[in-house]
Amino acid sequence: MDIVVPIKFVPDLVEELEIDASGAALDRTFLRLIPNEQDDHALEQALLLKERHGGTVTVLTLDTGDVDETLFTAVAKGADRVIKITGDFAGLNNHAIASLLHPVLQNLSFDLILTGTQAVDDLDGSLGTLLAARLDLPYVGYITGVMPADGNVVVRKEYPGGLIAEMAIRLPAVLGIQAAEKPPRYVVTSLVMQAMKTARIEEIEAGQADSRGAAGVARMFRPEAAAHAEMIEGHPDQVADALVALLKERGLLS
Amino acid sequence: MSTSMYDTILETTPRGERIKLCIQCGMCSGICPHGFVMEYPPRLLIAALRADDVAPVFESETLWLCMSCFACSQVCPAQIPLTSGLLARLKAEMLLRGKVPAELQSALENTRRYGNPLGESPRKRAAWAMGLTTPVPIMAQLKETVDVLWFVGDYASYHPRVQSVSKAMARIFQALGVRFGILGPEENSDGDVQCLAGERGLFELLAQKNGRTLSKYRFKEIVTTDPHTYNVFKNEYPTVGFSFPVKHYTQFLAERLTQLKPLLRHEQKYRVTYHDPCTLGRANHNDVYEEPRQLLQAIPGLEFVEMPHNRANTICCGGGGGGNWLDGFTWERAHTRTSEWRVKEALGSGAQILAVACPYDMPRFEDAVKSTGQEKELIVKDIAELLTDAIFD
Numbered sequence: 104m105d106i107v108v109p110i111k112f113v114p115d116l117v118e119e120l121e122i123d124a125s126g127a128a129l130d131r132t133f134l135r136l137i138p139n140e141q142d143d144h145a146l147e148q149a150l151l152l153k154e155r156h157g158g159t160v161t162v163l164t165l166d167t168g169d170v171d172e173t174l175f176t177a178v179a180k181g182a183d184r185v186i187k188i189t190g191d192f193a194g195l196n197n198h199a200i201a202s203l204l205h206p207v208l209q210n211l212s213f214d215l216i217l218t219g220t221q222a223v224d225d226l227d228g229s230l231g232t233l234l235a236a237r238l239d240l241p242y243v244g245y246i247t248g249v250m251p252a253d254g255n256v257v258v259r260k261e262y263p264g265g266l267i268a269e270m271a272i273r274l275p276a277v278l279g280i281q282a283a284e285k286p287p288r289y290v291v292t293s294l295v296m297q298a299m300k301t302a303r304i305e306e307i308e309a310g311q312a313d314s315r316g317a318a319g320v321a322r323m324f325r326p327e328a329a330a331h332a333e334m335i336e337g338h339p340d341q342v343a344d345a346l347v348a349l350l351k352e353r354g355l356l357s
Numbered sequence: 358m359s360t361s362m363y364d365t366i367l368e369t370t371p372r373g374e375r376i377k378l379c380i381q382c383g384m385c386s387g388i389c390p391h392g393f394v395m396e397y398p399p400r401l402l403i404a405a406l407r408a409d410d411v412a413p414v415f416e417s418e419t420l421w422l423c424m425s426c427f428a429c430s431q432v433c434p435a436q437i438p439l440t441s442g443l444l445a446r447l448k449a450e451m452l453l454r455g456k457v458p459a460e461l462q463s464a465l466e467n468t469r470r471y472g473n474p475l476g477e478s479p480r481k482r483a484a485w486a487m488g489l490t491t492p493v494p495i496m497a498q499l500k501e502t503v504d505v506l507w508f509v510g511d512y513a514s515y516h517p518r519v520q521s522v523s524k525a526m527a528r529i530f531q532a533l534g535v536r537f538g539i540l541g542p543e544e545n546s547d548g549d550v551q552c553l554a555g556e557r558g559l560f561e562l563l564a565q566k567n568g569r570t571l572s573k574y575r576f577k578e579i580v581t582t583d584p585h586t587y588n589v590f591k592n593e594y595p596t597v598g599f600s601f602p603v604k605h606y607t608q609f610l611a612e613r614l615t616q617l618k619p620l621l622r623h624e625q626k627y628r629v630t631y632h633d634p635c636t637l638g639r640a641n642h643n644d645v646y647e648e649p650r651q652l653l654q655a656i657p658g659l660e661f662v663e664m665p666h667n668r669a670n671t672i673c674c675g676g677g678g679g680g681n682w683l684d685g686f687t688w689e690r691a692h693t694r695t696s697e698w699r700v701k702e703a704l705g706s707g708a709q710i711l712a713v714a715c716p717y718d719m720p721r722f723e724d725a726v727k728s729t730g731q732e733k734e735l736i737v738k739d740i741a742e743l744l745t746d747a748i749f750d
Contacts, residue, residue: 117471117478133480137470288455289462292469293558 104158104251104274106149107213109204109234110177112136112167113224127320131193138173141219147283148249149217150181156251159183161211165192165203171304172295178302179294185302190309197225201233202313208238213275215256220244220279227317235277243272244279362450363406370446371438371596378435379403385429385439390673390698391422394691399429399439402447420448421458421686424695425553425678427640431669440678441553441592441641448555464682465556468563472545473511474682482509483541485520491531495541496574505530505537505609506576506601508567508590510583511546512716518723519716522739526582526606529741532620532748533613537580543570549589549636554679560589561597568599578602580609582741584637584645584715585677592641605637607714607740611648614655621747624658629743630708631661632699632722633671634715644669649714652740656747664699664706672699676717696725703735710736712743 114120114129115137121130149160161184162177164170174185188203195203208216216238218231235242248259252271260268261281272278335345350356367373379400386398397405397419405414414420429439437443451457457465467476486493496506507530513523530537545566552560571579579601581587590603610617631653637645646668654661666672673680675687675695688694700722703711713719722737 117476118480286459286462289452289457289465290455291449291452291556291558292562294453296558296562 145217198317199312199314231279424680426673502575549585
C-alpha cells in the first residue's frame, strides 16, 4: 500500500502565544512551529501499515521553516520519500494549505492519505476533509486502526460515548487519524543524523494558494471569564460550616 | 560469519575489552539496588552475551531498571566499565529496537526539541533569576571575562523547588564577590543522563552545542550545582573534543572556606546528615566526598551526623541515568523506591535535615518524605540553602 502523510506545522503551546496588532491573528514574531501531534500518529500508522503489508510512505510538508529535521526524522523512522513544498506560507488556513497540497498530491500515486484528525490551529475545518473534497475521495476521521481487506481497508472509528465502529472504505481514500495503533516510535539521534547525510529532501515550488471558502477571523482573544468561582475564606471551621450550608442549599447534603 | 553481539559490544564500548576479564563473581549483582528485581543484573548480562543469547535480555525490560548509580562499577574487582560502558551500550540497543518506556521517550524527545528533558521553553531558561535583588549576568550581554561560568543545568533552571537552590547559589556567589555569568537561553541540557540512558547521539549533539557556545566566552572555570553536569563535562565532553575546567560548587566553595567562614554568622541549630550523590562520588571515581562535609561542618551550631551508607557506599536517589523518567516503570516492578530507603536511613541517623548537593535529590527525597508520611520529621535542603541561611538569616 502506498501512503502519503501530509505533516502540518502548528504553533507550539510551550511558548506563550501573543495576538498581533490586527487583533485577529497570532503574532508570528516569536512563534515556534512544531509538527502537529496527531500528524505524528498518522505517520506512525503509515509506518505500521508499511511494515505489516509492504508499500511505501511519502511525507509531504509545506516549508514553513525548520522542517528539515522533521523530514529527516521521518526518513530515520522508515519513510521512503520526503517532499517539501517551498514558498511563503506564514499563517495560512487549512483551505489554503489544501489548495497547495492538492496539485502535488495529484502527481503522486497513492492508496491512502493519512492526516492527523485535527490540529490546534484548525479554525476552518480539518485538513483531511478539505483534501478529500478537492481530490473527490472518501474521508473518515477519528480513526484508531487501519486493516487492509480485499484490496480495500477496514478502519476503526471512534465515536463519543465509548462506541467504536468498523467500516470498509474503497481506496484511494483520505483518513483522519486520532491515534495510531501504537504510540509513535522513538528514533535515536544517530539515525536522524545519518538520514541528514544520506537522504534527499525533494523540493517542489508551491502554486497559488486559494483560501476561498474559509470563514474569516474577525477577532482573536483569550478566553474571557463569564463567571468566577466563589472563594470561601476564614478559619477552617467557618469554611467547613459555610461549605456544608452551601451543599445543603443545593440539595447535595440532607 | 556474522559478528556476535558479544564481539560487537566488546568493540564498541569504551574500554569494552575489559568485559573479557569478568569472572562471574557476582559482586555487581549483589550490590545493585535493583538486583533483586532485575532479570539480568550485570553479571547475568555478561553471561548472556558470552552465551550469545541476548535476545531474552532485549525482550525483558531489565535494562531500564538500571538507575546508573555506579554501585556495580565501584565494586567490580576487574574494574569493568559497567554503568557508563556495558549498561549504557546495551540501553542504546534497546533504543535502537524502539523499546523505551513512554516517560523516558518523551524526556528524550523533549531534550531533542527544547534542549531540556522537561519540555520547557528554552527562552525561559533564565526565568528563575527574575526577582533577585542583584541580577544574574547572562554571558551574551556581558562583554567581559568572568571567573566563573555557572552552568546551571536543567532541573536547577526549571524545577520550581530546585530554582530556590539556584537563587541561593547566586546569593553565595554575590556574597563572595565572584565575577560570574550564566548562559541563559543559550544553555542546553548537559547530556549526562541522556548519555547514560544510551542516547549517545543526543549527548553528542548537546555537547557540541554547549561546547561551541562555551568556546565563544572567556572564563576561568565552569562551576555547577549539578553533579551530572560536573561528571559529564569532566569525563565525557573531552571525548567529543571539548575540555573545560569544571568544579562542583561544593569544591569551589570549599577552596574558599577561609573567605566563606566569617560570613556564616547565623547559628543553625540542627542535626544534619548528608546524602552523597552517586555522580559526584563513586561515578568515574569523581570522589568528591569531603568538600560537602567541610561546608556543612563550617556552619555554626550545626551538628553533623553520618548515615551508615555514606561516601562510595551511598544509596542512589533513583534519579540518574534517566531514572527520573522511569519512576512509574520502576515502581510497577519493584514496588519500592530507593529514595524511600534513603529517607528512612536519614531519620534513623537522628537527623532533622537531610542535606543534598544534586538537583535530582531534592524532588526525589521530598517526594519520598511525603510518600512515607514523614513531612514533620525530616526536611530536605541543599547545602547551598543551608549556607545562605547561615549567611543571611
